[in-house]
Amino acid sequence: MTLPAAMALRLEDHAVQPAARVGVIGAGQLARMLHEAAVPLNVEVRVLTEDLGACAVRAGAVPVLGSDQDLDDLRALAAGCDVVTFEHELADLSLVDELASEVPVRPSARATRTAQDKLHGRRALQAGGFPCPRFRPVYDLEDIHGFMLEIEGPAVLKARSGGEGGRSVWMIDDAASAKRAWDEAFARRLNVLVEERVAIRSEVSVLVARSPNGQRVAYPVLETRHVDGTCHEVHLPAQVGDDQAAQAVELGLHLAEALDVAGVLAVELFITDDGMLVNELSLRPHNSGHVTIEACATSQFQQHLRAILGWPLGSPRLVAPCAVMVNVFGNDAGGDPSHQLPSALAVPEVYPHLYGKLAQSGRKLGHVTALGERREEVLARARAATAVLRR
Numbered sequence: 001m002t003l004p005a006a007m008a009l010r011l012e013d014h015a016v017q018p019a020a021r022v023g024v025i026g027a028g029q030l031a032r033m034l035h036e037a038a039v040p041l042n043v044e045v046r047v048l049t050e051d052l053g054a055c056a057v058r059a060g061a062v063p064v065l066g067s068d069q070d071l072d073d074l075r076a077l078a079a080g081c082d083v084v085t086f087e088h089e090l091a092d093l094s095l096v097d098e099l100a101s102e103v104p105v106r107p108s109a110r111a112t113r114t115a116q117d118k119l120h121g122r123r124a125l126q127a128g129g130f131p132c133p134r135f136r137p138v139y140d141l142e143d144i145h146g147f148m149l150e151i152e153g154p155a156v157l158k159a160r161s162g163g164e165g166g167r168s169v170w171m172i173d174d175a176a177s178a179k180r181a182w183d184e185a186f187a188r189r190l191n192v193l194v195e196e197r198v199a200i201r202s203e204v205s206v207l208v209a210r211s212p213n214g215q216r217v218a219y220p221v222l223e224t225r226h227v228d229g230t231c232h233e234v235h236l237p238a239q240v241g242d243d244q245a246a247q248a249v250e251l252g253l254h255l256a257e258a259l260d261v262a263g264v265l266a267v268e269l270f271i272t273d274d275g276m277l278v279n280e281l282s283l284r285p286h287n288s289g290h291v292t293i294e295a296c297a298t299s300q301f302q303q304h305l306r307a308i309l310g311w312p313l314g315s316p317r318l319v320a321p322c323a324v325m326v327n328v329f330g331n332d333a334g335g336d337p338s339h340q341l342p343s344a345l346a347v348p349e350v351y352p353h354l355y356g357k358l359a360q361s362g363r364k365l366g367h368v369t370a371l372g373e374r375r376e377e378v379l380a381r382a383r384a385a386t387a388v389l390r391r
């Protein structure tokens, strides 16, 4: 019997294999951009999600329906994959560790724990001799008072897990603000820590990648500009001295080694008059690195794929003298930035990325990147397009 031509074609399609399959725990915008970077390499990205409308799925990543708190679901994600990786740190890491005996998980659950729990991260930094703000775990209001008496200065209370763009970070100056912060954290059932509030001159982020065979690359240092604890803009290269930039890169590469990272590592750093302090670790692509999609020879997303697959790493060099990324947050009316896209595209030479998420006031819905010769001019273009998308 001869098969109809259309059916024969379909059978042949099944014989076409991707270059590799990567399972991703999570299906938000980072998984979406990882998928985008995987397409030209013919790498298949599968995402573990409980929501078939998740934005990585909308972009074409293969969904595996399930929970990151369930070993069978994690196994279903991993089946047939060459490697499993993370787009967030919220999975049950003891289960992920079990999974790692069946399929490579990169970075390891052990390394990822330093990013899952800020207290654990701070302790690991301290043990490795990396500078960070003084800190203490908090179990009741008295712990905050005791810590502030000890440091004799203002403090910051923050959730240990699930950083949400500064929404679980409270500045504390006195007993009244300490009580307000503690009450809110308690009501939200958050595990928290308190740390000294440092006088920040600027915030930078060091982005490095390390492969299982030890190859390492470092991107030029990125400067993050925050408003009320939330990152709004990223400027590349950072406006810091050459010595400071070299020191930051050195620290990032050291940390990647110390934590035995496989994949991308982003280190958020505070620059102060007394030197630099590590704020936060992300063992995955990071918001500050979105600018690398257009600004660098290899984006942080393709770099992460190469690193976890054990493939040669790509060049992180800048392809333009400077670049700026501006985050697009939902406006007060909950308007969808997609409706403004044609007008934003009228701004010359900007690269908008819309994540395909439900528009809500204050929610991160996309970003805009611009490249060029002069920082002020590049910044103006990126801001202009972002303002249109926020209308």
Ligand SMILES: Nc1ncnc2c1ncn2[C@@H]1O[C@H](COP(=O)(O)OP(=O)(O)OP(=O)(O)O)[C@@H](O)[C@H]1O
Binding pocket: 133, 156, 158, 162, 163, 164, 165, 166, 167, 168, 169, 195, 196, 197, 198, 199, 200, 203, 226, 228, 229, 230, 231, 268, 279, 280
């Ligand atoms: N110890 C501190 N001293 C001064 N400012 C701080 C301190 N800790 C945090 N901040 C400010 O709050 C911001 C958010 O803090 P942090 O990165 O810990 O929270 P987050 O919710 O994980 O944020 P994100 O998800 O954006 O990384 C920092 O970028 C910084 O601007």
Ligand SMILES: [Mg+2]
Binding pocket: 163, 268, 279, 280
């Ligand atoms: Mg942070």
